[in-house]
Amino acid sequence: METSGKPHNLSDFAIALLAAFSVLLVLTLAKHLAALGVNGTFVFTFAAAWQLYLPIFLTRKLPDSYALLGLTKKGLLSEVGLAFLFILAIAPFFVLGHHFYATRFLGLTLAAPPAFNFWQSAYLALNQIFAIALPEELFYRGYLQVALEKKWPAKHSFFGVPMGLAVIITSALFALGHFLGEYNILRFGPFFPALIFSWLRGRRGSIWGAVTFHALANILSAAAGAFYH
Numbered sequence: 001m002e003t004s005g006k007p008h009n010l011s012d013f014a015i016a017l018l019a020a021f022s023v024l025l026v027l028t029l030a031k032h033l034a035a036l037g038v039n040g041t042f043v044f045t046f047a048a049a050w051q052l053y054l055p056i057f058l059t060r061k062l063p064d065s066y067a068l069l070g071l072t073k074k075g076l077l078s079e080v081g082l083a084f085l086f087i088l089a090i091a092p093f094f095v096l097g098h099h100f101y102a103t104r105f106l107g108l109t110l111a112a113p114p115a116f117n118f119w120q121s122a123y124l125a126l127n128q129i130f131a132i133a134l135p136e137e138l139f140y141r142g143y144l145q146v147a148l149e150k151k152w153p154a155k156h157s158f159f160g161v162p163m164g165l166a167v168i169i170t171s172a173l174f175a176l177g178h179f180l181g182e183y184n185i186l187r188f189g190p191f192f193p194a195l196i197f198s199w200l201r202g203r204r205g206s207i208w209g210a211v212t213f214h215a216l217a218n219i220l221s222a223a224a225g226a227f228y229h
Contacts, residue, residue, distance in 0.1 A: 023177065113223075
């Protein structure tokens with residue numbers, strides 16, 4: 001993905017790296033400011049907006065820029081449907097793994113969750129989609145992954161989808177964004193689901209499958225966590 005009308009060059013690559021650095025910096029500052037008592041809603045909304053609008057700004061002069069970012073209706077329903085199938089397939093393994101981690105490492109016990117609240121659950125779902133999954137997928141998979149693939153084209157494929165160094169670096173930077181500001185080694189864990197997000201992005205050139213799977217995975221994690229105290 002070029003940021004100008006010319007073929008890709010070092011400046012395009014440098015712009016992508018600077019964009020990644022700015023996102024990591026904003027996320028780190030947001031977490032530190034929230035820890036210091038600054039309004040969390042404000043700082044994290046700003047961080048989400050930065051990830052959402054930066055790739056749109058950087059590609060604004062390119063023809064079909066929205067399509068290049070994966071904001072396309074092509075295959076929308078099939079991509080969303082595939083994301084639901086993926087989450088159904090991994091849910092049993094995730095629940096078992098979460099149970100082992102919560103009980104063996106955190107010392108928590110299985111207990112009844114709080115009473116179901118429709119509005120609270122709806123807010124959680126909307127927040128996961130529009131404030132977390134969409135901004136993160138638009139920046140990392142929509143913009144950064146494609147920009148890095150111009151520098152490092154994939155030489156291998158996985159189930160028909162090109163997967164290479166650009167995917168690894170994008171996933172690593174995505175995981176680093178979760179670690180910075182919290183400094184818990186376990187926060188590098190999102191590297192692994194990020195590989196699935198990248199595969200979904202590369203399958204049809206759309207980010208909607210990745211956005212859906214990302215949001216569903218976060219909702220599943222929150223739901224599983226509610227059963228342990």
